Amino acid sequence: NAGVTQTPKFRVLKTGQSMTLLCAQDMNHEYMYWYRQDPGMGLRLIHYSVGEGTTAKGEVPDGYNVSRLKKQNFLLGLESAAPSQTSVYFCASSRTSGEIGELFFGEGSRLTVL
Amino acid sequence: GENVEQHPSTLSVQEGDSAVIKCTYSDSASNYFPWYKQELGKGPQLIIDIRSNVGEKKDQRIAVTLNKTAKHFSLHITETQPEDSAVYFCAARGAGGGADGLTFGKGTHLIIQP
Numbered sequence: 001n002a003g004v005t006q007t008p009k010f011r012v013l014k015t016g017q018s019m020t021l022l023c024a025q026d027m028n029h030e031y032m033y034w035y036r037q038d039p040g041m042g043l044r045l046i047h048y049s050v051g052e053g054t055t056a057k058g059e060v061p062d063g064y065n066v067s068r069l070k071k072q073n074f075l076l077g078l079e080s081a082a083p084s085q086t087s088v089y090f091c092a093s094s095r096t097s098g099e100i101g102e103l104f105f106g107e108g109s110r111l112t113v114l
Numbered sequence: 115g116e117n118v119e120q121h122p123s124t125l126s127v128q129e130g131d132s133a134v135i136k137c138t139y140s141d142s143a144s145n146y147f148p149w150y151k152q153e154l155g156k157g158p159q160l161i162i163d164i165r166s167n168v169g170e171k172k173d174q175r176i177a178v179t180l181n182k183t184a185k186h187f188s189l190h191i192t193e194t195q196p197e198d199s200a201v202y203f204c205a206a207r208g209a210g211g212g213a214d215g216l217t218f219g220k221g222t223h224l225i226i227q228p
Binding site for chain 2: 004040042049050059094102106107
């Protein structure tokens with residue numbers, strides 16, 4: 001069972017460079033999310049998707065873009081990376097239901113922006 | 115929006131003792147309270163959750179209690195073991211919350227001393 005898979009697991013960027021984080025889930029979940037985790041800040045929602053072709057902003061969306069072209073994939077893009085985007089990024093998914101239940105997280109992608 | 119406060123930020127207990135982590139929330143309409151455990155280098159994983167129509171829920175050595183009047187909920191771990199060492203996050207979801215409706219606390223680093 002792969003669950004939620006994130007690539008890459010580590011990346012170092014220079015300020016101004018761009019990159020894309022890929023999240024793939026094999027559980028046929030409708031909902032997918034991107035969170036960032038910073039020391040002492042917990043988990044903060046960046047963007048999320050409630051289905052293929054849809055995206056919406058979360059708590060901290062500035063500087064990021066997302067796309068959900070296929071149900072199983074959710075991409076997070078940084079067009080012009082900044083040191084403030086140094087963080088650990090987690091993708092998560094949850095099943096379709098009247099109530100949003102358990103989140104299934106990937107193992108994280110550690111990004112350093114110099 | 116919802117605000118979740120979690121205490122303590124670090125908790126060190128002797129192996130075999132009990133550990134208690136507390137969270138408060140601000141939105142009296144919140145109705146779902148999960149707890150996630152994050153082991154080193156891994157993504158968070160749901161360990162227990164409680165809904166607002168229940169005051170307590172147990173699963174082997176872990177239990178969660180909810181006090182809706184005081185707007186706080188707690189995680190209790192009894193007979194702690196080395197594998198309980200991890201970061202624990204509480205979360206709350208408002209009644210009107212959709213896919214973006216889950217707010218996390220800042221986390222508690224639980225250390226089990228041998």
